[in-house]
Amino acid sequence: MDLILTSNIDDGDGFYDELLTAHADLSKDESDAYNARLILILCNHIGDRQVLRQALAAASAEASAP
Known part of the structure; x- marks a missing residue:
């Protein structure tokens, strides 16, 4: 896939x-922790390491884009 x-x-x-809305009443630290939990839940749901590697690479490319 x-x-x-x-x-x-x-x-x-x-x-x-x-x-x-899920982030509305959260502090920066709480928001970051929420995002981390959400990412791990979704990664577990995807479960395909090849797809997850592609996502990591795509996120890295996006972060370095001007």
Whole structure:
């Protein structure tokens, strides 16, 4: 399986609103911890190490883009 980098979430705007709401009353540290837990939960759900490696590489490329 390959990593999907195109929009693939039903009602992406609605999900983004839910994600922002989940962070609304959190401090920076709490928000960071929430993100870490969410990432690990989703990585566990994906479970495919090749896809996870592709995601790590894509995130690194995005972080270094101007």
